[in-house]
Every structure is written in structure tokens, then in C-alpha cells.
Amino acid sequence: MHRPDTAEAEVADELAAVRPGLVPRYAAALPGARAAVLTRLWRALAYEPLPWITGRESVRDGLVLRLTDGRRLDGPAADPYRTDAYVTAVRLDGTPYDDPARLVTDLAVPHSAGFAAELGHSAASTALARAGRENHPDEWPESEWGWEQRVVDGHPFHPNCRARPGFSVAEQLAYGPEHGPVVELGLLPVPAAECLVTGAWPRELRDGGRLLLPVHPWQAAHVLKRPGGEATLAAHPLMSLRTLAVPGGPHVKTALSTRLTSSVRDISVASVAASDTLSVFGQAVAARTGGLLDVTRTLGAATAHSPDLAAVLRESPRAYAAPGEHVVPVAALATTGLPRSPGWPAGFARLCLTVGLGLLELGVALEAHGQNLLVVLSTSGEPLRLVYRDLADIRVSPARLARHGMPVPDLPARMLTDDPAALRRKLFGSLVGGALASVAGSGPVLGAALEEAVRELPRTGDLRALCAAPLPVKALTAMRLTPGRTGDVWTVLPSPLTAGPPASG
Template identity: 65%
Template sequence: MYFPVSPAEQAVAAELAAVRPALGPAYSAALDGARAAVLTRLWRALAFEPLPWVAARERGRTGLELLLAGGGRLEGPPPDAYATDAYVTELLLDGKPYRHAARLVAALGVPHGEEFAAELDGSTASLALSRAGQAPADPDVAALTTWQWEQRVVDGHPYHPNCRSRPGFSVAEQLAYAPEHRPVVELGLVPVRAEECLVTGDWPAELRDAGRIMVPVHPWQAAHTLKHERVRDGFAAHPLMALRTLAPVAGGAHVKTALSTRLTSSVRDISGYSVETAAAVSDFAQRLSERLDGRLRFTRTLSAATAHSPDLAAVLREPPEVYADAAAGERVLPVAALASFPQARSAAWRAEFARLALSVCLRVLELGVALEAHGQNLLVVLSATGAPMRLVYRDLADIRISPARLVRYGLPVPPLSGRLITDDVAALRRKLFGSLLTGALGATAGSAGAFADAFAEAAGLPATADTEALLTGPLPTKALTLMRLSPGVPGDQWAELPNPLTGG
């Protein structure tokens, strides 16, 4: 059994002893694995991201050596850009061993490292807590609902060192609201006069009352951000893997709520721009799906509302299950949950899924839309025997749309402006490749070798310039650690990963 050694680990242990003491032994036992999981994610970043204080990278006798700008040397095992198992248990900084990501970053002494180290400490402790409360490993797959599959995604982002960073959440709140702990969450409702709201789509009658819009709010948001708002009783819901998106127990539309805290990299509020564009983007996506032979469906955004504040807003979205034939035994799983789906452990299954995902998403890109197809947004419809049949995509808030490509294929250009619209080829490819290839599919494979094997038979891809770029060059990925260490730099920053498809 392992014991807390860092401030965050000790704080979680103390809170757990007060609110759920029976989980204490499992938490202690999970700490060592959580440390390795976060350290592995950090090592990927250190090995591949364009960090300004890494002067050079050299192959050493037993792995990789990083020469630091200040003269130090960091040594670790050979890096695998697509490994999702915790294979890094120790890194050496000037010969001194480090097993805890937070302590290593603090010792590096890099700009903004103190804040990042605290986040890594919290991520490690929260990951151990998540693993301590996870569901049994081998479920009766036929009996699980889609929301239950979502709650089986325990480790969070497969490559981000802040995979379980939840600042502002106490242990009691994590147990009460985090999907991997399988709670039922009571959403509240905040009444706002209709004339004081921006609403797109058809806001339902059951969420209106006497000229007021009833905006669903997460209980954490009500307690920590909307402290002076009058919150009425709402309805019970199951948290999905996004934590702030929930499936009502009574059924119906999924609810995406504002959660004004930084989870992994971003503050999870809802911008006015997202509400304003929600209906137009959803309508556009439905028309686009008609060009895809039924292989990809988009969950419709039914309505969105904001009280002209990113802290008080909500989006109502069609559940992905409507695109599966339950009577025929079909089910829908988010790609991030495939790690616990038995058939997905087969190389042949992964190759079949890779062909489906690549051919569909590359076709959509050629038509003019770059999807952010990471393991949370992209879902797969499985047959009764577990074969991948078609895809479902949800959450249209961060796709990219190319008017020039749409026009080329005779598709209507949606009446939109702002960040969703771009004809920049590099931006479009980064959006898709950085989410699908170096995110969802890389994580599904689990290693560079398995990734290459899965794509070895990926025949039938559209013969386009995008496909050529995919098959011949390095693969882009968000430089997530660089972004956390560059708080003054707006927007995404990028790294390039070796491409298993090219052998380089």
C-alpha cells in the first residue's frame, strides 16, 4: 500500500477520512499508479512539445536525454507518443530520481512552473481518487446504457498531465458530481426574465415559467459561482464523461451546463457566441450528414440559452442513443470508453474501426468541416455482435468550417462568422488530425506499434490532399503542457509527433 506524500495527496486523504473513510485503503493503493500515469503524460510532453527551455533532445543508451537551457539534464525511457499505459515510473534530473510529476516540475524551475506543479499535484491526487471508486473491470456489456459506458472512463484525458485536475472541487464534491463515481446529480433551475435572455432554438415549455426562462445549473456552479442567484429545485441527472454535461434520469435531452472552473486546460463556461451560433451550426450539420451515406450522424442542438453571462447558460442536446436501433441490439459508445469494451482489444476490430473513422472524418474534411473528433465528442454505433457500424458526433461548439470547400462541393455556407469559420488548410488539418489521429485513435491503439498495425489495412481512404498530408508528414497535436506554461499566449499551441504510418 502507498501513502500520500504531496500536499494534494495528503489533503485528499484527510478529506476522504472524514466523508468516505471506507474508500481510504483503495485511494492509498491507487496513488502509485496515478503518479506513474501523470508522469507518463508529462514525459510525452517533455519529449515532443516545443518547450523553450529544452535546448536539445538526444538519444541516450537507455532512452531519451533532454538538455535543458540552464545546463541541466533530464533522462527518461524511450518515449512513445501514443502510449496510454503508465510506463514511466521515474525520471532523472541531473541524476536525481523523480517519481512525482509535480515535484519534477517544481525542481525544473521553469516560468509558471509553480502553478503548473500545483495543478499536477491535484491531478495526481484526483486520479487516485477516481481509480479508487471505479466500477468493476469486466461488465455485462449488453446491460450497460450509454451513460454507464461514459462513466467507465476513469482516467480522463489520455495524454494531458492535468487529466484529472479539478480545482475548486472538494473530495465530497468529486464524489457527488464526478461521473466515475456514478452519482445522481440534482440540477437546479435559475429563473431569468425572457427579455433578459438570449435563446436560440425551441426552448421547451417545461423549462419556462410565467415569462421566465428556467436555466439549468450545475449544483457546483450554484454553490461557488452563482452565490446570489435564487436556484429552484430542478431534476435528477447522470453526469457524463464531460462532468458538466448530464443525462436526465427521466430521459430526454442532454444538458450541457456552465461550470466556471478550469478542467484540464479550459474554463468550462458557455460563451454567448456558442449560444448565438448553436441553432445555425446544428441545422448546417444536419444538412451535411445527408452527404455521408448514413455513416455519420450529428446530435442536434435542440436549444441554448444564456442570461448574457458565460456563468449562467445551458445547451440542450439530443442524446446520441437516438441514432442506434436498440431493438436490433445496437448500442452507442464514446470512443474514449472503447478501452473497456472487450471486442476493442482485438487488432482486427481496431483496424475496422480505424477504417470507418478515418474514411468518414476525412470525407467530412474534404467537404469543408474539420471535426474536433476526440474520444469524448466522437461515438461509435456498434452492432449486436460489437462490430463498428457508423459514427455519431456531438458538441458542435468547436468545429471549423471552410466556406471555400463548401462552395466547391455545392454545399450551402451557414450564416456564421467568428472562430468557427476558416479556410486555413493548416488550421483545418490540425483540428481534425490533432483530435482524431493523435487523440482518439492513438489512445484507442495504445502504442505507436499498435497504431501502425491498426492503420496497415486502412484502405479505401478518400484520395485527397488531406489524406496525402496525413499519410506522409508528422502528425499535429496540441502542446497541452506548453499551453499551461504559457498563460499569456492566447489560443492553441501545437507540437508535431512522429507518424506511425510513415515509420518516422
């Protein structure tokens, strides 16, 4: 059913040269990696607005998709919230496919060639990540990066979950968080007069009249085309790969001008300019949550007036943990055997919705996916409160803020909207369709937790909208198949809530 994909073969050849001992484990990991990517792709085919799919029909134990050219695509029933690799093959006009890249190639729809190549790299890099991982015991990691590096498969719902375009195998092993490396960030000296700086740039990253800008070694080699400076800063890559933790120090967000999943990860000049304002605003917002949420502060940001040469220094989320507590990215919750009481899923959902909906009522819609959102756990594993990092993609409603007596900060125009639909889909898609869904692992489990959680929440218009309507989420595959379009594309998923909206009160 499978023929070797070019990306898989290329990775195997490179791996044989740089780490031959991993080749057998890589080969053994390939079928599971293909299934992981195919499962994410099948979710997209089942629910996203793709113009070449004319009909979707549920049949006994499965789903049939009808294409504009008359072909038929058959696969299992699609649970949009399920995260295990349960789709091992689908059939296109009776021919079985276990390889997502080959399937998309043979679908031959607009822009499919580029997307198929991305899927091939995603499956190959997922297999590489799985081959290189260590068997993690159930004990909790001692370091903050230990939690982040347990997220081996990447994004739980994006078919490009582990795509690393432009990274050789040696570079993936050297820089990928799932491989647990220590990365030496270059410190590139740039005249301070040529930089935009907001916040407090630390003394240890200054050299007379020059700033020492932390530069990722991949960026230095492939984009800047120059060394990152003689001095270096040892750091541990976190889940996003371009953000790294300095032991005992801050988190350093570096420019990494390549496409990871959907976006190119540079740092815009506008985001540096707004970073201090956003940080102050984040503290004011967190103060309105009654101690249930902390927002990490931006300590300093600098750019040489180029998105390719910039860095942001952020407070570590561990600053908000008391002795004995752990701060865990939500995306990492499913990676280890955390002790959970029977009411844990509903309690966690209640905490997240209390914070998320409370801030939405105030006028702030968080991009609360499993990477940005962290939970503080007690020594017994109970969720106590939340920590949020990276405010760059929030949405803010001036009208809602004004109703609550909060001044509107001077933020980029793209962040500001009073449209309830735009505000709700930002929060609902990331928090419910992303963070909570990834922890639940299936629609029934997610629905049960949400139905119990919403009983105790204030009956706001936003809560009624969450309960009454299908769930909006980003159409991640449609976005990759419309490369000329800017901005997000959205779709809706069947609501995981089956009890209907709560009564107003």
C-alpha cells in the same frame, strides 16, 4: 523517491472526514496515479516546444533531455501514442523522481509553480477516482452514462487528466462522473425577456414568463452564489462533468466556470447565438456521409447574457442506435473487454478516416476526439457508423464548401478558415492523435491499423498530407506553461504511418 505532496495530503485529510472507508484504497492508488500523470508529462517533455529544453537525444532504451541550465533529464524511450502508465520514474541529474509535481517544482522553469500545483491535484484526483471506482465486469452497461463513467483517468494524453481545481473531495464524489452519482441540477427562474434563446426551449422548463435554466450545483454555490431554484432536475454526469444525461430525455450542457484540463468551461453568449445555426448545418453535413455519420441536434439553448448562466439542451446519441446496438464514446472503448475480430482496429480506423477525411474534403474539420466522437456498435461489437456531438470547436472552409455547392452558414469568425494546415491539424490532431491513438494504445498498433485502413481511402490531398508528414497535435503542456497566451499551441509527433503516402490516383 516520493515525499507526500500537499494536494495528496489535503485529499487524504478531506477523504478521512467525508468517506473514511476509501482512505486505504486512495493511498494504494497513489503510486499508479502518479505514474499515469508522469507518463503524460514525459510525452510532453519529449515532443512539445518547450524553450528550456535545448536538446533531445535517443539513447539505448531511453531518452535524454538537455536543459538550458546544463542539467540533464533521463527517462524511458517515449512512445507518443502509448496510453498505459509506463513511466514510473525519471532522473534529473541523477536524482530519481516518481512524482510529476515535485519534478516540475524542481525544474523551476517559468510558470512551473502553478503547473506543478495542477499536476499535484491531477494525481490526487486520479487516485481518488481510482479508489472510488467499482470493478466493471465485461458486460456492456445498460445506460448511456454507464459507458461514459467508465473513463476513470480522464484525458489520455493531458497531464492535467483528472485535475479538478476548486472542487473539494466531497464535491468530486458528488459530481464526478467516475464516481457514478446522480446530480440534482437546480432550475433557476430567469425572466425570458432577459435571456437569449435559440432553438425550441421546452415547455417543461418554462414557468409563465420565466425560463428555468438548468444550473450545476457547483456553479450555483461557487460562481452564482445563489441557490439554483426550488425545482431540480435529476441527471447523470457524463464524461465532461458539466454535461449530464436526463434519463429518457436530453443531454444538458451546463456552465461550469472552472478550469478542467486546459479550458474554463462556461458557455459563451456567442455559442448560444450560433447553436441553432450550427445544429442545422450539422444535419446537412451528416447527410453527405452516406449514413456513416449522425450529428446530435441541439434542441434549445439559452443564456441570461452571461457565460456563467447558460445551458444547452442536446439530443441523446442513443437516438441514433437501432435495437440491440450500442452507442459508445470512443474514449470508453479501451475500458472494457469488447469482443474484437482481428480486423477490428483497421476497420474502425477506416470508418473514422472515411468520415473525417470525407468531411474535410467537403470543408468541415471535426474536433473528433474521444469525447465528441461516438461509435455505434453491433451486438457483436463491430463498428457500424459514427455519431458526433458538440459542434462548438469545428472549423469550416468557405472555399471548400462553395466547391461542393454548400452555402456558408452564419458562423462565428473563429470557426471559418480556408488554411489547409489549420483545417488538417484540427482533424488530424483530434482524430488520429487523440481518438484513434487512445483506442490503439501504442504507436505500433496505431500505425498497423492506419496503414491497412488508408489503402482503401480516396487519394485526396488531405490523405497524402496525413501520410507524408509528422502528425500535428495540441501542445497541451506548453499551453499550460504559457498562461498569458491565447489560442492553441501545436507541436508535431512522429507519424505512426511508416509506409509513406499512398500514390495519387
